[in-house]
Amino acid sequence: xxxxKPTACPVQEKFVTARKELSDTLIEHDEEVDLVLTxxxxxxxxxxxxxxxxxxxxxxxAVMKWLHGRRFTILxxxxxxxxEIAGPISVAAxxxxxxxxxxxxxxxxxxxxxxxxxxxxxxxxLNTLLKILNERVFExxxxxxxxxxxxxxAASNEWPAPDSGKELTALMDRFLVRKTVRPIVSxxxxxxxxxxxxxxxxLSTSITPAEVDQAHADALGLVWSKEGKDAxxxxxxxxxxxxxxxxxxxxxxxxxxxxAFAYLNGGSQVxxxxxxxxxxVLWDDPTEQPAKVAQIVAKIANPTGMRINxxxxxxxxxxxxxxxxxxxxxxxATAKLSEIDKQFGTxxxxxxLERARFYVREQIKKxxxxxxxxx
Numbered sequence: 001x002x003x004x005k006p007t008a009c010p011v012q013e014k015f016v017t018a019r020k021e022l023s024d025t026l027i028e029h030d031e032e033v034d035l036v037l038t039x040x041x042x043x044x045x046x047x048x049x050x051x052x053x054x055x056x057x058x059x060x061x062a063v064m065k066w067l068h069g070r071r072f073t074i075l076x077x078x079x080x081x082x083x084e085i086a087g088p089i090s091v092a093a094x095x096x097x098x099x100x101x102x103x104x105x106x107x108x109x110x111x112x113x114x115x116x117x118x119x120x121x122x123x124x125x126l127n128t129l130l131k132i133l134n135e136r137v138f139e140x141x142x143x144x145x146x147x148x149x150x151x152x153x154a155a156s157n158e159w160p161a162p163d164s165g166k167e168l169t170a171l172m173d174r175f176l177v178r179k180t181v182r183p184i185v186s187x188x189x190x191x192x193x194x195x196x197x198x199x200x201x202x203l204s205t206s207i208t209p210a211e212v213d214q215a216h217a218d219a220l221g222l223v224w225s226k227e228g229k230d231a232x233x234x235x236x237x238x239x240x241x242x243x244x245x246x247x248x249x250x251x252x253x254x255x256x257x258x259x260a261f262a263y264l265n266g267g268s269q270v271x272x273x274x275x276x277x278x279x280x281v282l283w284d285d286p287t288e289q290p291a292k293v294a295q296i297v298a299k300i301a302n303p304t305g306m307r308i309n310x311x312x313x314x315x316x317x318x319x320x321x322x323x324x325x326x327x328x329x330x331x332x333a334t335a336k337l338s339e340i341d342k343q344f345g346t347x348x349x350x351x352x353l354e355r356a357r358f359y360v361r362e363q364i365k366k367x368x369x370x371x372x373x374x375x
Contacts, residue, residue, distance in 0.1 A: 011214050014205045015041070015264055018066055025201040026055055028189045032181060034264065036063055036153065038277055039177045041215045042260035044253060045133055045152040047118070047172065049159055049286075050181035055199070060114050060153045062201040069111030069150070069209040076120040085128050086138065093141065100141035108138040111148050111209045118154040119168060126167045133174040150212050159286040176253050179280045180290070187319045188359065219263035220256065224270040231272035231301045232258070238296045239282060244289050246282045254281050275301035304347050308356050311340050315360050324370035331371075337364050 015037055022033040032048060036059060039046045048056045064071050074084060083089070085107050093100035103109050107129075121129070132138055136147045154175060160168040172178070184193055224232075236251065246254070261277040262270045279297040283289035298306035315337060322333040337360055344357040 009218065011207070011211045012218070012263065012266070014207050014211070015215060016266070017205050018203055018207075019264065021203050022059065022062060022201050025199060026059055027192050027199070028184050028186060029055055029059060029181070032056075032059055032179065034261070035177050035179060035277065035280060036060070036151075038257060038260045038264055040067075040151045040212060041219050041263055042176075042253075042256045043150050043212070043216050044176035044257065045154065045174060047154045047156070047175035047178040048181050049156050049179070051183070052157055054181045054183055056155045056181055057116065058199060058201070060155065062203065063151075063153065064112055064114055066203050066206055067112045067150070067209070067212070068206045070105075070109055070148070072105070072107045072110035072113045073116075074107075074114075075116040076118060076125065078120055078122070080121055080125055082122075082124045082128055085125055098141050103138070103140065103145070107132060107149075108140070108145060108147050111150050111212075113149060113152040115152065115154045116156075118156055118171070119158070119160050119164070123167060126171055130167075130170055130174065133171075148209065150209060162285075162287070173247075173250070173284075176250070176257060177277075177280050178283075178286070178290075180286075186316050188363070215263065216260075219260045222259045222262050222267065222270055224255075224259075225272075227272050228258070228270040228274065231275055232278075234300050235275065235278065235282070235297055238300065239293065242292055242296070244283060244293060246284060250281065250284075254278050257281050272301045273305065276305055305352065307347060308344075308353055311343055312356055312359075315340050315363065319363060322367070324367050325374040327371055327374065330367050330374075334364055334367050337367070 019033055019037055022037075023030045026033065036046050040063070048060075050056060064073070074080070083101075087101040087103040087106040087108070090098075090100045090102050101108075107113055115129075132147050132149065133152055136149055138145045138147050152175075160172060184190055232254075239245065257277055258270050258274050262274040265274065267274060275297055278301075279290070279294040282297070283293045295306075298309075318333050318336050318340075322329050324330045324333075341357060341360050341364070344353060344360065347353055
């Protein structure tokens with residue numbers, strides 16, 4: 001079968017542009033940007049978990065504004081009621097002995113939803129969410145309504161407890177993509193955080209629900225290379241050896257997630273490196289499995305990405321322990337970073353590699369300039 005690739009597709013260009021603009025503004029959240037946009041392309045849902053203040057809401061708000069459709073946002077508390085999700089009961093309908101909700105402006109009519117503190121909802125709210133998120137339908141007074149939801153973005157400060165019950169377990173399974181968001185760790189990122197005052201993403205494009213549908217169809221048209229298929233099957237075998245066996249539905253949807261990530265990267269077909277997104281898909285238990293899954297996926301599908309991460313971590317450790325005002329320390333750090341730069345040069349090139357190499361070279365320049373000023 002001939003590989004499909006959208007030709008000069010304006011919709012794909014919008015995704016590429018938004019991806020760059022979001023990543024340029026949100027410090028060290030490139031991966032979260034990729035996950036949210038990938039989920040939008042494959043029309044699945046995303047859950048981001050982290051302590052307060054890690055830019056979850058900033059990213060999600062930006063994507064909400066980018067999509068020109070009907071939006072629904074809610075912060076759940078233990079006092080939230082189903083009317084806040086599905087709409088109030090129609091008084092006029094009650095007079096006719098009908099129990100019908102007025103869904104205008106609520107989740108059943110939304111193209112995009114943002115649910116903050118998702119685990120705080122009551123059983124009634126959680127049960128309402130389950131069917132909407134998975135089947136995209138809402139039953140209103142006996143009538144089954146199709147929900148136009150393209151993407152639900154959820155955020156929380158914590159994962160549900162292991163003994164939290166079947167409702168929360170089932171709800172978490174409705175989110176195909178799930179990730180722990182970490183605070184800023186690099187020295188350069190810390191400087192940007194401290195001395196840049198406006199982090200609000202400014203997106204130069206917008207996208208409509210119809211264009212999201214087009215992106216979804218184009219992504220599903222991407223075929224899998226033999227290497228990509230072999231890599232996915234190898235990942236699933238290795239996961240099984242570790243006792244990690246994602247359900248059939250999650251494995252099936254993982255295929256679409258990889259196609260969406262390939263589309264986001266401009267691929268003509270799904271290659272092994274596009275399986276990188278599945279590190280945030282193919283697990284169930286958030287306590288230990290994500291790290292194991294990420295390691296297996298990186299080893300099989302993207303060894304270059306795994307090596308890039310290792311080298312960047314080494315670079316950050318060098319920068320964190322170096323006092324650039326001490327000439328001996330500065331010289332040693334420069335030598336070590338130069339060696340890391342050489343190791344980058346032995347890897348197969350891609351956009352991520354080039355960004356990593358540019359970052360290390362910039363740090364070398366900064367150390368040299370600081371050393372000159374200290375003399």
